[in-house]
Structure formats: structure tokens, C-alpha cells
Amino acid sequence: MTLAAPKFLFVPVSSAEGVGEYMRSLIVADEVKQRWPNATIQFILSRQAPYALTCPYPAALLDDTPTKNIKAVNDFMSFFLPDFVIFDASGRRSQLVHANKLGAKVIFLSQHKRKRSRGxxxxxxxxxxxxxxxxxxxxxxxxxxxxxxxxxxxEKPEPTVTGPIFVNPNPKHQAALLSEYGLTVGEFIILNAGSGGHTNSRGFIVEEFALAAASIYQATQIPCVIVYGPNYPNTMIEAEGVTAIQELNHGELIDLLDAAKVAVLSGGDTLLQAIALKKPCLSVAVSKDQNYRLKVCEERGLTVCSDNKAQRISDGLVELMQADNLLKLETALAQCDCVNGLELGMNIITALYRNKFGVH
Structure with a gap:
């Protein structure tokens, strides 16, 4: 622990299904590394998570999500002695208390009313x-x-509403990615069902997205790109006019999303990122906790919703792309004040850093 080499511990919810909290932690970790190149960054993850072995930072692996491994997380904090601990939708009270007792600055991220109330x-x-x-x-x-x-x-501050946290599009990287896949800005449709691991009664929901992509191309002749996600275990479906990608890192996904004409997305973090990017999209709930978010966003005219059946997705997207419907959606998005919260979050970390180390 020094002024030039602070120690950061990231403890996101991690499991075999979702990937949003882990991706958000990675985004913040990468930004921390840019701001403090000598920082030591460490993750605690469930070994059940598909990304557990590919995390670009050192990761302590547990048998289950960190929230359920109270002693193991506390023991690791005692060993690592972090300056900052970032709990993303995770952490028992006793874990937060332990981090505080060790002298760490404790940051808690919530994404639902229930988690916010708990925090x-x-x-x-x-x-x-x-x-x-x-x-x-x-x-x-x-x-x-x-x-x-x-x-x-x-004498504690109210929670800070950061909104979605993501990496801003990078024009240079975006151009290279478009060239790699033979795509043109504004002339393709992107589909992504989140991590790819969510299922319904018929199987993996991302397979419905893939079937929808094939139908959308046949109906519109606009090329489609589907990103399956790291948790999809099967062979990707091949179809005319559809480029299938197993997995992209977060920055690459944002670059393609920003360049697409429209998008078909799950109701997770990527939907909010699309809204912040002012990108018209059709959204599909792939888990129960996404239904309320989609309802609110649709009521505000910021997205159009569909169920998770391929034909409904395809029909809904074709209807969305009609000129009047698209203009209505673009107008609502332009008026929405949802923006990227990464800079706000990093400003908070910087203020805590200055407070901890007495830097002014």
C-alpha cells in the first residue's frame, strides 16, 4: 500500500449465468489501471463462472459466488490488505464491515431497488x-x-446515480473491427442476448435471436451480426446474411453497437448502454429481473419490447425499422439524459483516493 501503488479488490457477483457485474468491474479495473499504472488489481470470482479462468487480472477462485463465501472472502481481504474494495451487487454486511476494519475504502454497486435498499x-x-x-x-x-x-x-451521503457504466466507442478500434467483419457504419443490425447462458422452455434464448437474425435478413436484406456470448456452450448457427461471433470483449461490443443501424438486445446492462448511445433497439427480457426495466423503458419510448420467440423478435424489429416508428424512437432517445457513468464513478474513486492518502 503506497500512494503510487494502491491495491484494488473487485468482488462482483459471479455465476454460471450472468456476466454484467463482472464486465462492469473489468471496465472500472481497466480505468483504474490507466489512472494509476502501478496499482495492484485483484478479483474474487466463482470458479463456476465461464470467465473465471480468462480474467485478465489475478483472480482468487471460490466454489460459489463471493456473497455465499463469507469467511473465504474475509480471509482473502486480511491477506491482500486492499486500499479499495468494490462490491458489485455482492457482499454480506460482515464482508463490508471487515473491509472497513482493514482500512479499505468500501464501494458498493446496486442495480435494483432491492439491492439499493439493502445498501x-x-x-x-x-x-x-x-x-x-x-x-x-x-x-x-x-x-x-x-x-x-x-x-x-x-452522516452518510445518499447513493450516487451513475447510470450505466461502459467504455466509450473508440473510432480507431471500431474502424478495424468493421473492416475485419466486412461491415459498414449504419448498414447492419446487431443482436446480443447478454452472456448467452439464459434459457427458456425451448433451450437457449440466444438461439431464438439467431433464428430471428436469419428471418430479419430475409425480410430486409440488411446484414445481421449476432454475438452469442461467453456462456453459450453449443455450436453457433450458420445462416445467409448473418455473421456469428462467439464472444467480443466489452469495448468491441460497444464499438459494434455504436456503429449498427439498430439493435436487438436483452434487457441487461447493454440495453442501458444502447440508450446512453442513443441507439434504437428492440429488447427482450432473458431473465425475470429484466421485465420491470423493459416496461419502464418502453413506457418512456426508449425501446420496443418483444417476447423471446424468434418470429416475434423478427416481426417486431421489422416493424421498428419502419420510418415513422424509427423516428419516434430516435426522438425519445435524443431527449433522454441517460449517459455513460464511468467518468462520474472514476471521479468518486479519485476523491476517495485523495482522502485516503491525504492528497490534495
């Missing part, structure tokens, strides 16, 4: 230095007057 409970809030809400306020709503009063009484 504001007095005994947790007392040991949390910064609480980020990674949903736009129009989705999650304001905190109650009672929560505001409780936080004021214990």
Missing part, C-alpha cells in the same frame, strides 16, 4: 464510503424520505 441499511451504510446506483433514476426511482433521513442521521 442503505444503517449497519451497511455506516461502513460504505460510496454507494453507486448503476441504473438511470427514471428506471429505479428516487429513494424514500425515510431512507434520506436515516442516511442524514448517520
Amino acid at each position: 442503505m441499511k444503517i449497519l451497511r451504510a455506516r461502513v460504505t464510503d460510496s454507494h453507486w446506483v448503476v441504473q438511470p433514476e427514471f428506471v429505479i426511482g428516487p429513494i424514500s424520505w425515510l431512507d434520506r433521513l436515516k442516511l442524514r442521521l448517520i
Whole structure:
């Protein structure tokens, strides 16, 4: 632990299904490394997660998600002695307390009302230095007057609404990626069902996206690109007019999303990133916790929703692309104040760094 080489520990929810919390932690970790090149960065992950062995930073692997491994996480913190611990939708109160006792600055990220409420409970809030809400306020709503009063009484700040956190498009990298796949800006459709591991009664939902992509190309003659995701275990489907990609890193996915004409996405973090990028999209809930978010976004005219059947996805996207419908969606997106929260989050970390090390 030195001023020039702070130690950061990232503890995202990690499992065999979702990938959003891990990806968000990676984005913040990469930004930390840019800001403090000598920083030591460490992750704690479930070994059940498909990305556990490909994490670009050292990772301590547990038998289950870190939240359920209280002692193992606490023991590792005692060994590692971090300056900062970032819990992304994870962490028992005792784990946050332990991090605080070790002198670490504790950051907690929540993405749903339930997690946000948990993060504001007095005994947790007392040991949390910064609480980020990674949903736009129009989705999650304001905190109650009672929560505001409780936080004021214990002299803790209200959660900071960062909104979605992602890497901004990189024009140079984007041009190279488009060249690699033979694509042109604004002349292709991108489809992504999140991690690729979510299922319905018929199998993997991303396979419905793949069938929809083939139908969309036949109906529109616009090339489609489908990104299956790291958790999809089967052979990718081949179809005319459809480019199938197993996996992209976050920056590459954002570059393609930014360059696409329209998108078909799950209701996870990528949807909010698309809204921040002002990209018209049709969205599909691939897990129960996405339904409310999609309902709110659709009510505000920021997306069009579909169920997870291939034909409904295809029909919905073709209808969305009709000139009047597309203009309506683009107008609502242009007026939405949802933006990339990465810079705000990094400003908070920098302020905590200065406070911890007495830098002004």
C-alpha cells in the first residue's frame, strides 16, 4: 500500500449465468489501471463462472459466488490488505464491515431497488464510503424520505446515480473491427442476448435471436451480426446474411453497437448502454429481473419490447425499422439524459483516493 501503488479488490457477483457485474468491474479495473499504472488489481470470482479462468487480472477462485463465501472472502481481504474494495451487487454486511476494519475504502454497486435498499441499511451504510446506483433514476426511482433521513442521521451521503457504466466507442478500434467483419457504419443490425447462458422452455434464448437474425435478413436484406456470448456452450448457427461471433470483449461490443443501424438486445446492462448511445433497439427480457426495466423503458419510448420467440423478435424489429416508428424512437432517445457513468464513478474513486492518502 503506497500512494503510487494502491491495491484494488473487485468482488462482483459471479455465476454460471450472468456476466454484467463482472464486465462492469473489468471496465472500472481497466480505468483504474490507466489512472494509476502501478496499482495492484485483484478479483474474487466463482470458479463456476465461464470467465473465471480468462480474467485478465489475478483472480482468487471460490466454489460459489463471493456473497455465499463469507469467511473465504474475509480471509482473502486480511491477506491482500486492499486500499479499495468494490462490491458489485455482492457482499454480506460482515464482508463490508471487515473491509472497513482493514482500512479499505468500501464501494458498493446496486442495480435494483432491492439491492439499493439493502445498501442503505444503517449497519451497511455506516461502513460504505460510496454507494453507486448503476441504473438511470427514471428506471429505479428516487429513494424514500425515510431512507434520506436515516442516511442524514448517520452522516452518510445518499447513493450516487451513475447510470450505466461502459467504455466509450473508440473510432480507431471500431474502424478495424468493421473492416475485419466486412461491415459498414449504419448498414447492419446487431443482436446480443447478454452472456448467452439464459434459457427458456425451448433451450437457449440466444438461439431464438439467431433464428430471428436469419428471418430479419430475409425480410430486409440488411446484414445481421449476432454475438452469442461467453456462456453459450453449443455450436453457433450458420445462416445467409448473418455473421456469428462467439464472444467480443466489452469495448468491441460497444464499438459494434455504436456503429449498427439498430439493435436487438436483452434487457441487461447493454440495453442501458444502447440508450446512453442513443441507439434504437428492440429488447427482450432473458431473465425475470429484466421485465420491470423493459416496461419502464418502453413506457418512456426508449425501446420496443418483444417476447423471446424468434418470429416475434423478427416481426417486431421489422416493424421498428419502419420510418415513422424509427423516428419516434430516435426522438425519445435524443431527449433522454441517460449517459455513460464511468467518468462520474472514476471521479468518486479519485476523491476517495485523495482522502485516503491525504492528497490534495
